[in-house]
Each structure stands twice: as structure tokens, then as C-alpha cells.
Amino acid sequence: MPSAAERTRTLVQSTCSAVLLVPGLPxxxxxxxxxxxxxxxxxxxxxLVLPADSPVVRAATHAQDDEVRAVLELTDVAPVSVPHRIRGRAWVSGWLTLVPGQAAPGRMTLRLDVGEAYVDDLWGASAVDPEDFARAQPDPLARYETELLQHLASAHDEQVGLLAGLVERADVTRVTPLALDRFGLRVRFGRGGGHTFDARFDFPEPVTDITDLRRAMHQLFEAAAG
Incomplete structure (x- = not known):
């Protein structure tokens, strides 16, 4: 499974929404x-690039050294229509300083020196050591995940539906691809009464690119069809 540091790094470098909060700021x-x-x-x-008129930027502008503590709050929402769409959240806290001259007009770059991090997602909740965060790399499929999941849901819904046979549940009414990373595919199964459960389908070995992923998905669908 991906480490907590890798999952946090992936969220930070993904397109998921993120807000920068300064405790005590209106x-x-x-x-x-x-x-x-x-x-x-x-x-x-x-x-981090924010509007130059942001109160967060003003707070960092008038601060002395690194006295402004801030929290970057990230929210990961599934890119497909599925019950309970929030897949996870992460918080990265530290100290803000200005980085002048690095952004377009009307924008300002801030540097967040990481002191703490925490992730709570489909894998579980865990604190993240700043050194582990610095060494971690984002998942190589993260940049393609939105497009791939939407493609699976729309163009391969019949094949995705066959995955229900691998979990041996007769009460499944809906099958939706929920998350994808280099280790495997996570699927959310719908049942009667609005109930859901997730299942994880691990690849034989971690994939490194789209070519590897196609091969792994083909093997998974073959197993489901057989």
C-alpha cells in the first residue's frame, strides 16, 4: 500500500481543492x-500561489521572520458520481514566508515550511513525518486518475460491473471505480437501501506508467470475466 507520506504528497501535488488557513485570522x-x-x-x-489581496498574504507580509503559522487543508473528492464522494483529507501545517517576484501580477507566492502533516483517507488516518513527506514521491498515476476513472465508469461499465463476481456478493446493485493508484484499483459497490462497501483489487505488481496499467487492468478484467 502507499505510505501515508506518499498519499499526502500525492494530494498536495494533485488538482484537489486546497485552502490555506491562518489560525486567528478573520x-x-x-x-x-x-x-x-x-x-x-x-x-x-x-x-503556494494565492491572490495578492488575500488576508493570508497580508498576514505573511507584515510578519517578522517565520512567526505566521498556517495550515494547508486539502479535500479529495472522487471524480465520478458515487455515494460519499469525499475520499480523503490532508492537513499540512508549518510557517509562512513571502517569496517575492515569483508570481504573475495580482498573485503572490508563499513558502510553507512543513512542521506537521496528517492524512485521513480511504486507507486510514495517520500522522506524517516532515522528513518522510520530503522524501516521498506522488503516485505516478495521479495526473491521469481523473480521466482514467471517468473513462472506466463511462466506457467500460460492463467490465467494471463484472468485478462484483470477485467479491461473491449477490446483493450488488451498482459498481463504480472509486480510486486508482500504482498498486491497484478500489471499487465502491452499491447495495439495496443505499448501503455501500468498498473492495480493493491489487495489481500483480506496482505499475509505473500507462502501458503497465493497461496490462494490469486487462488481467483484472480477464479474471473477473472468467
């Missing part, structure tokens, strides 16, 4: 706290 409009760009530096620190 509430702001959502768009003023939403990060427009997120990148991770070689030492694991985060570079």
Missing part, C-alpha cells in the same frame, strides 16, 4: 484562501 472569502498553484521544493517545503 474568515475570508473562499477564493481568497484557495491555492491556485502548489509545488513542492527539493527540501519538502511548499510553494
Amino acid at each position: 474568515p475570508t472569502r473562499p477564493e481568497q484562501a484557495t491555492t491556485e498553484v502548489r509545488t513542492v521544493g527539493p527540501d519538502g517545503d511548499l510553494f
